Amino acid sequence: xxxLYLDCDGVILDTINMSYKMIKEKGITKxxxxxxFYKNLSWQQLIIEAGEINNSITKIKKLMETFDVEIxxxxxxxxxxxxxxxYFNKVxxxxxxxxxxxxxxxxxxxxxxxxxxxxxYLPNLEYWEEKxxxxxxxxxxxxxxxYQSITNLLELLELNLKNKxxxx
Numbered sequence: 001x002x003x004l005y006l007d008c009d010g011v012i013l014d015t016i017n018m019s020y021k022m023i024k025e026k027g028i029t030k031x032x033x034x035x036x037f038y039k040n041l042s043w044q045q046l047i048i049e050a051g052e053i054n055n056s057i058t059k060i061k062k063l064m065e066t067f068d069v070e071i072x073x074x075x076x077x078x079x080x081x082x083x084x085x086x087y088f089n090k091v092x093x094x095x096x097x098x099x100x101x102x103x104x105x106x107x108x109x110x111x112x113x114x115x116x117x118x119x120x121y122l123p124n125l126e127y128w129e130e131k132x133x134x135x136x137x138x139x140x141x142x143x144x145x146x147y148q149s150i151t152n153l154l155e156l157l158e159l160n161l162k163n164k165x166x167x168x
Contacts, residue, residue, distance in 0.1 A: 001059040001068040003107070004156070005098075006060065008073035008084060010120035011053065011138045011153075025145035038076040043083030053140065057091045066157060070096040072106050072117065072157040107131040118156070 010016040013116045014118055019041070063069055071088060075081050081099045100109040105127050106117065112133030119125050125135035125147055136156070137149040148159060 001066070004063065004067035004069045005110065005115060005117045006069060006153075007070040007106075007119040007121070007138070008071055008116070012056045012060070012071070012126055013044055013087075014050040014053050015019070018046060021055060022046075027092040028079060035076070038080075040077075041079070043077070044086070047083055048089050054152055056153055057149070060092060060095075063156060064095075067116070070097045070098060070110075072100065072110060074102045074106070075099045076102055107133060116156075118150070118153070 006012060008015070019038070022041075023034060023037060026037070028034055060069060071084075073084060075084070084099065085097055088095055091118070098110060100106055106112075106119075106124050107128045112128045112131040114132065116134045116136060117125065117128045118136045118138050119128070120138045122137070122145070123139060129135045129147075135147045136159070137145040137147045138153075139145065139149050139151060150156060150159075156157070
């Protein structure tokens with residue numbers, strides 16, 4: 001079974017949009033203030049309030065019939081690790097969740113060679129491809145991108161991804 005890594009924030013959970021809204025409401029603009037915000041955020045509360053994107057949990061269960069699915073997520077704090085592990089343990093028992101400190105690239109935390117990464121953040125995809133992985137851009141807007149893009153996780157079932165290290 002082909003390995004499929006799914007990013008959490010912005011692909012499975014709508015935590016990116018929710019946290020950006022919170023940052024804007026608080027008037028936070030400086031990089032160090034933003035870092036402080038994410039480190040001290042109640043991730044359990046954020047996950048509950050943000051919710052999943054496009055019924056993603058049900059779609060992941062379907063994808064698990066075809067792919068070896070793992071969650072590969074950047075983290076900012078211990079609280080975020082615990083909140084994500086608890087959440088996924090509840091909604092997708094048994095799924096492997098790999099938490100990667102923000103300072104480490106995802107493609108350096110796991111072996112990307114021949115494996116798929118679905119992510120909404122372009123620099124993650126660019127480095128994944130450099131390391132021999134298959135990058136898929138998740139976009140809720142469907143904007144053009146140099147990589148194959150999806151707006152729905154189940155679109156992965158329609159793509160020809162086998163043994164491709166580069167998708168054009």
